[in-house]
Each structure stands twice: as C-alpha cells, then as structure tokens.
Amino acid sequence: MTADRFPERSAFPPGFLFGAATSAYQIEGAVEQDGRGPSWWDRFAHTPGCIRDGSTGDQACEHYQRWREDLDLMHSLNLQAYRFSVAWPRVLPDGRGRLNPAGLDFYERLVDGLLERGIVPYATLYHWDLPLTLADAGGWQSRDTSSAFADYAVQVMRRLGDRVARWSRLNEPRCSAYVGHLEGRHAPGLRDLRATLSAAHHLLLGHGLAMQAMRAESPSAQLGIVLDVKPYTAADEGALHQQAAWRADGVFNRWFLDPLFRAEYPTDVLAAYAAHMPDVLATDLATIAQPLDHLGLNYYTRGHVLHDPSRPFPQAAEQRVNAAHHSTMEWEDWPEGLYRMLTRIHREYAPKALFVAENGAAEPDRVDADGRVRDPDRQRYLQGHLRACAKALEEGVPLDAYLVWSLMDNFEWGRGYTQRFGLVHVDYATQRRTPKESALAYAAFIRS
Ligand code: FCB
Numbered sequence: 169m170t171a172d173r174f175p176e177r178s179a180f181p182p183g184f185l186f187g188a189a190t191s192a193y194q195i196e197g198a199v200e201q202d203g204r205g206p207s208w209w210d211r212f213a214h215t216p217g218c219i220r221d222g223s224t225g226d227q228a229c230e231h232y233q234r235w236r237e238d239l240d241l242m243h244s245l246n247l248q249a250y251r252f253s254v255a256w257p258r259v260l261p262d263g264r265g266r267l268n269p270a271g272l273d274f275y276e277r278l279v280d281g282l283l284e285r286g287i288v289p290y291a292t293l294y295h296w297d298l299p300l301t302l303a304d305a306g307g308w309q310s311r312d313t314s315s316a317f318a319d320y321a322v323q324v325m326r327r328l329g330d331r332v333a334r335w336s337r338l339n340e341p342r343c344s345a346y347v348g349h350l351e352g353r354h355a356p357g358l359r360d361l362r363a364t365l366s367a368a369h370h371l372l373l374g375h376g377l378a379m380q381a382m383r384a385e386s387p388s389a390q391l392g393i394v395l396d397v398k399p400y401t402a403a404d405e406g407a408l409h410q411q412a413a414w415r416a417d418g419v420f421n422r423w424f425l426d427p428l429f430r431a432e433y434p435t436d437v438l439a440a441y442a443a444h445m446p447d448v449l450a451t452d453l454a455t456i457a458q459p460l461d462h463l464g465l466n467y468y469t470r471g472h473v474l475h476d477p478s479r480p481f482p483q484a485a486e487q488r489v490n491a492a493h494h495s496t497m498e499w500e501d502w503p504e505g506l507y508r509m510l511t512r513i514h515r516e517y518a519p520k521a522l523f524v525a526e527n528g529a530a531e532p533d534r535v536d537a538d539g540r541v542r543d544p545d546r547q548r549y550l551q552g553h554l555r556a557c558a559k560a561l562e563e564g565v566p567l568d569a570y571l572v573w574s575l576m577d578n579f580e581w582g583r584g585y586t587q588r589f590g591l592v593h594v595d596y597a598t599q600r601r602t603p604k605e606s607a608l609a610y611a612a613f614i615r616s
Pocket of ligand 1: 191339340
C-alpha cells in the first residue's frame with residue numbers, strides 16, 4: 169500500500185467521523201484538585217525508576233485548566249469527534265461510595281463544550297487510572313473491582329448519558345493486564361502470570377457487568393470496548409515461526425476477542441495457561457459476551473515473530489523489519505496491518521460497527537525557528553492508515569470513525585514525556601500548543 173497521499177475524501181461515507189483521542193492521566197494534570205483521589209498511576213509514576221525520564225502526570229498538559237483552549241484548537245483543526253477518558257478517581261475518589269460532584273462537573277463542562285463546537289464526544293470509562301483504594305484492595309486481581317467498576321460506570325452515565333451517546337468501558341484490557349502485571353512497565357508494576365490472567369479476566373468481567381448496568385440505565389446508548397490489536401506475521405515460512413506467530417496472536421488478540429464475541433477463551437492458549445487461571449464462574453463468560461454496539465480498535469504496528477525457545481511463553485520474540493520507517497517508539501509504520509485487522513475482525517467476529525479509536529506515531533518533533541513543526545513521517549503514517557481504512561470500507565467493513573492518537577503530545581506512561589504522539593506540539597515549560605504540519609494537512613483533508 170503506497171502511503172504518500174491522503175485517500176479520496178469521497179471514499180468515506182457521509183456521517184463518517186474524523187477526530188482525535190486522549191486520556192485523562194496523560195493530559196489533565198491537576199491530580200490533587202477539586203477532590204480527585206489518587207490512582208495507582210500517581211503512585212507508580214512517583215516511584216523512582218518507573219518512568220524513563222523521572223516525570224509524572226502531576227502537571228501533564230494542564231488540560232484540566234486549559235480545556236477551553238484545547239476545545240478551540242480541536243475546532244480550528246476541523247475535528248468532528250473527540251475521544252477522552254473519564255478519570256475514575258475524580259468521580260469516586262475512593263473508587264466506590266462517596267461521589268465527588270466536582271469531578272463530574274468537569275466532564276460535563278467538557279462535553280457541553282464539545283457539543284457547542286459540533287464535536288461528537290466518545291467517552292472511555294477506564295484508561296488505566298484505577299483509584300488507589302481499590303488498587304490496595306487487590307486491584308484487578310480482585311473480583312470486587314469488577315463490580316465497583318460497574319457502579320462507577322452507572323454514576324457517570326447518569327450524569328452524562330443524555331449528551332454522550334458513544335461509550336467504551338475499557339481501553340486496552342490487554343495492555344492493562346500484560347504490561348501492568350507481566351512486563352512490569354505500567355502500574356501496578358508486577359511480573360506475575362497468575363496476576364496477569366486474573367486481572368485480564370476481571371477487567372473483562374467488569375466490562376460485562378458495566379455493560380449490563382449501563383444498558384439498563386440507558387437502553388439507547390451505544391456501548392462498546394476498545395481493544396489494541398496487532399497482526400503477527402512470521403519471520404519466514406518455517407512451521408516453527410508460523411506457530412510462534414499464531415501463539416502470539418492468541419495471547420495478544422484472541423485472548424480478548426474470543427471471550428467478548430464467542431463467550432470462550434481460545435483453547436490453544438487456555439491449555440498453556442491452565443495452571444495459572446483465576447476462578448472463572450459458570451456465568452462469567454456469558455456476562456462478558458453481551459452484544460456490543462461498536463468495537464474500537466487501537467492499531468499502531470505489527471509484530472514480526474521469530475521462533476525462539478529461550479523466550480518464555482507468553483512473550484514472543486520479534487524481529488525488526490529494517491527497510492521500514494520506525495517511529496521513536498521503534499514501531500514499524502505498516503498500514504497493511506490495519507487493513508488486515510479490520511477485515512479479519514469483520515469476517516471472524518462481525519461486530520455491528522467498528523471505529524479506529526487510536527492510530528498515530530511518535531516522531532522527534534521540534535518547533536523550528538519559523539514556528540512550524542515539520543513532521544512528514546507522521547503525515548505519511550496517517551495517510552497510509554487512512555488509505556487502509558478506505559480500502560477496508562470498500563470491502564464492506566462497517567467502519568464509522570477514525571481517531572488519531574493523539575490530539576496533543578502528552579505523558580506517554582512509562583516513557584514519560586520522551587515520546588511526542590500529538591497532532592499538536594506541546595512545549596511543557598510554557599504549555600504553548602503548536603499544531604504540527606500533519607495536523608494542518610489532516611484538517612485540510614477533513615474539510616476537503
Ligand atoms: C496505547 C494507549 C495510549 C497511548 C498509545 C501510544 O496503548 O492506549 O494511551 O499510550 O498507546
């Protein structure tokens with residue numbers, strides 16, 4: 169797929185939305201303001217050695233104060249949709265029980281501001297900032313967290329459900345489970361397979377319970393979940409490499425897609441995990457697999473897998489494809505993978521509707537002397553991936569929105585502020601925002 173121009177605007181049906189995404193802890197700052205409680209990310213970021221540049225999200229992009237300016241910026245870039253996350257510890261500082269009305273007030277102002285500017289809100293209820301009280305009571309390893317999540321989801325829905333139609337409960341349960349509990353690179357910083365599988369199951373269960381509760385509260389809302397998906401290609405035709413790629417697909421993709429759409433864990437991976445599984449009650453999978461109104465996909469890159477027996481399951485050994493462009497995350501620019509995942513998920517799981525909830529690239533951006541931020545590699549990345557969307561649409565995939573990660577540079581979790589994913593450059597010392605060249609090109613494409 170050549171990737172040096174935007175697709176035809178007419179390749180996208182009327183009503184298709186183009187926008188951008190962010191998440192609360194990565195942009196808001198104001199971690200102690202207006203009654204917000206602490207989350208496990210506050211603790212993790214403040215633990216020496218956990219974040220590459222020693223930074224935290226305490227201040228981030230000061231979006232909690234600057235939200236109006238940020239909404240104006242979105243409007244000036246012609247964005248039609250904006251995906252944000254609600255910080256659970258702002259709404260329920262202890263995770264459950266006592267409601268903090270000021271927290272909900274903030275999101276209400278934000279949503280009203282979006283609607284005034286004609287921007288469609290997509291709300292995510294959990295983008296990794298678990299209230300510390302729940303973390304200390306077992307976090308996602310505890311079944312109780314799943315029910316606490318459902319209670320929280322309803323509280324948010326009650327306040328915003330008349331204005332927000334599109335909801336995702338979780339962002340990337342795979343990342344929450346594996347990166348937080350097996351790789352130790354995200355909160356809570358564990359390296360334990362049993363904890364990982366327990367967290368993964370309770371995240372999915374929490375999604376299912378919240379789904380039931382929200383459906384009861386607002387039958388017309390569009391409810392879904394956001395999964396990160398990654399195609400795994402094998403380094404060559406050899407059977408062992410092929411098997412390794414399929415296993416990686418099972419661990420990363422099918423472990424979440426199968427329970428959500430088929431009410432079962434994939435048997436090949438389950439066999440390998442059997443000794444480490446948490447208690448799965450008879451009704452759990454039915455709770456998890458309720459019909460979704462839409463499925464959000466986060467797509468960045470592929471895994472090019474090598475068979476390597478020294479690498480302990482479930483980790484896969486990946487090989488760098490040197491000929492391709494790689495972002496500063498060391499992620500390969502491979503739009504073909506987005507096309508493959510969209511068509512495959514449509515074919516094998518048939519969600520009613522799909523949207524790209526995150527897609528983008530971190531590049532070494534800087535503001536030049538003339539005030540411009542030149543980021544041709546990001547522009548090429550976006551063009552290639554939009555073309556992949558157009559191709560999937562042409563083949564009948566019910567795709568209805570494309571959201572760039574991210575609206576602006578922000579706190580990139582364990583990598584701190586070292587990665588710039590934004591359409592808009594942020595100078596953290598002055599909080600000055602500068603739309604990058606790719607943002608201007610994206611804005612022109614949306615308008616065209
Ligand atoms: C995704 C996360 C998002 C951001 C991007 C780069 O996994 O959902 O918050 O960190 O990666």
